[in-house]
Amino acid sequence: MYSGTAKTVRSAAWRVSLWGTVAFACGTLLIFMSLHGVVASDVQRRTDTWLTGEAGVLSDVAERTPKDALYNRVVGEIAELASREVPNRTRATGGENDWVFFLQTAVDGSPMLWVGTGDETQYLKAVRETNAQANTPFDVHIPNVRIPFRVAATTLHDGTHFYLGLSEQGELRVLHQMREHFLRLWLLTVLLGFAIIFFTTRRMLGDVRRISEAAANIGESDLSRRVPVSGRNDEIAQLASTLNRMLDRIERSVHQLHTITNSLAHDLRSPLTAIRARLELALTRDVKEQEAESIECSINEIDRLTELLNQSLDVAEAQADALRTEPARVDLQQLLKGMIELYQPCMNEKGLRLEFHSRGPLEVMADAALLHRMVANLLDNEMKHLPPSRTVSIALSEEEGSAQLVVEDDGPGFSAEIESDLFKARVKGTESRGYGLGLAFVQAVVGVHGGAIRAENREGGGARLVVELPLAEAAVGAD
DSSP: OHHHHHHHHHHHHHHHHHHHHHHHHHHHHHHHHHHHHHHHHHHHHHHHHHHHHHHHHHHHHHHHSOSSTTHHHHHHHHHHHHHHTOTTOOOOTTSOOOSEEEEEEOTTSOEEEEESSSOHHHHHHHHHHSOOOTTSOEEEOOTTOSSOEEEEEEEOTTSOEEEEEEETHHHHHHHHHHHHHHHHHHHHHHHHHHHHHHHHHHHHHHHHHHHHHHHHHBTTTBTTOOOOOOSSOSHHHHHHHHHHHHHHHHHHHHHHHHHHHHHHHHHHHHHHHHHHHHHHHHHTSOOOHHHHHHHHHHHHHHHHHHHHHHHHHHHHHHHTTOOOOOOEEEEHHHHHHHHHHHHHHHHHHTTOEEEEEESSOOEEEEOHHHHHHHHHHHHHHHHHHOOSSOEEEEEEEEETTEEEEEEEESSSOOOTTTGGGTTSTTOOOTTOOSOSOHHHHHHHHHHHTTOEEEEEEOTTSSEEEEEEEEBHHHHHHHO
């Protein structure tokens, strides 16, 4: 039982840790996505501000510079100077300007001035294909260039246009580094959070497991045991205290039940025994034949009443889980052989044939007295309900770690009216001469030993009842 419970606790701790970590990871990802959007927007705003400012300076220089032979040189040097003012940029090998380009076009759209690397016609074509708004920086994707450019456009009074473009490589690198740093920190935080949640949850559920194990063993042998209470004043400690108070009430109730049943049994059995003794004494005297028959009938009725009393008290205690047991190793094969030898003469007198099949000794951890009474109830049922010339077959075998006892006959079987309520107290067929307590008591005995029972009608006619009890080795292992 310990291993199964521990496995359940570990599984619960794993699920709690997993879902808690997933929730934390998703929450931090949402926060990072929001932060990433804010940083990206701020970086682009700074880039647009720099582009707009530099474009204004270049337009002012272009407006003031005479359109002579020195125009291209002056404006080109100003544009080259602007490219060197870009902060935190790393130039390409060879000193080429691969971060900024400056392109001026004539009124007819033909290139006039180009400062940058590559073919200016590709840049001009890409700028014209971009559906950009006036006075607003826009993104331009140059063919064969992996990184896009952020471009600011300006129109001079003479109708010429020029475009100042800044590569977004720096912004993308900043955002990429930010994502890398976040990913490493995120993974570390998620793993650390999972470990903290897992070990905290497992420790907490460990207290629950110990309470569950103690509670499962209470009532099997000793109602005075209690679940452990930790020194911490938390919900689990309160749960343990509540369980112990409930167990106190259960122990008092069971003790009262034992007291009442013992008193009731004593109070009723004593006068019944006294009456029976007087009737038997009366039979020893000279009485008429008719009176003797009446006395014998009275003795039989007293015996039936005593049997009813005993079975009723047993079933009441069993259903209240208050049967007093003294578990020990019991050889079922030997027990059945003894019971069969005891019942064989009575079976023969009623014209019943009794068969027994066993694959060998099987030991169970059980109360021997209760098992004797259980088998006696099964055989009594067969004797009461089977007509003569029928066969009762008892088979004992080991099935999947349990001792399986099968009792079947070739009689009329269970009546349809009670087939679904066979194990309920005082449920019996219309033609039954019993009290409807035998199978209820059998089920109670099987249940108190951790077994299972089922009853059914055979396809070829007759009834079959299967009892499964844990083997002694399995019972010891579970404890």
